Amino acid sequence: MKNYAADYKVRVIAGFVAGVLISSGSMFKIMYLPSANIQTMLGMVVLNFVFLPIFFYQLYKQSIAKMS
Incomplete structure (x- = not known):
């Protein structure tokens, strides 16, 4: 399982x-x-290519966990 x-x-x-x-x-x-x-x-690049993908991936995982 992922950390x-x-x-x-x-x-x-x-x-x-x-x-x-x-x-x-x-x-x-x-x-x-x-x-x-x-x-x-550089701040915009970090925001768009590091923070936001991780944020939306975690939201996706939480919604999947709530469904099951």
């Missing part, structure tokens, strides 16, 4: 990293500092 605690930890860490990158990138953008675009885009 769901590890999936949860990865999801939380990915969400936190994405949030920090997006918010710091936005602050850098407001202050006209370099690397603002890189931070914001």
Whole structure:
């Protein structure tokens, strides 16, 4: 059986990293500092390709478990 605690930890860490990158990138953008675009885009990539797939997969697994 798969370890769901590890999936949860990865999801939380990915969400936190994405949030920090997006918010710091936005602050850098407001202050006209370099690397603002890189931070914001990296945060969006982590959010879209790591956090959201894990999140929706876990929701799917929970709904399957409730049905049976």
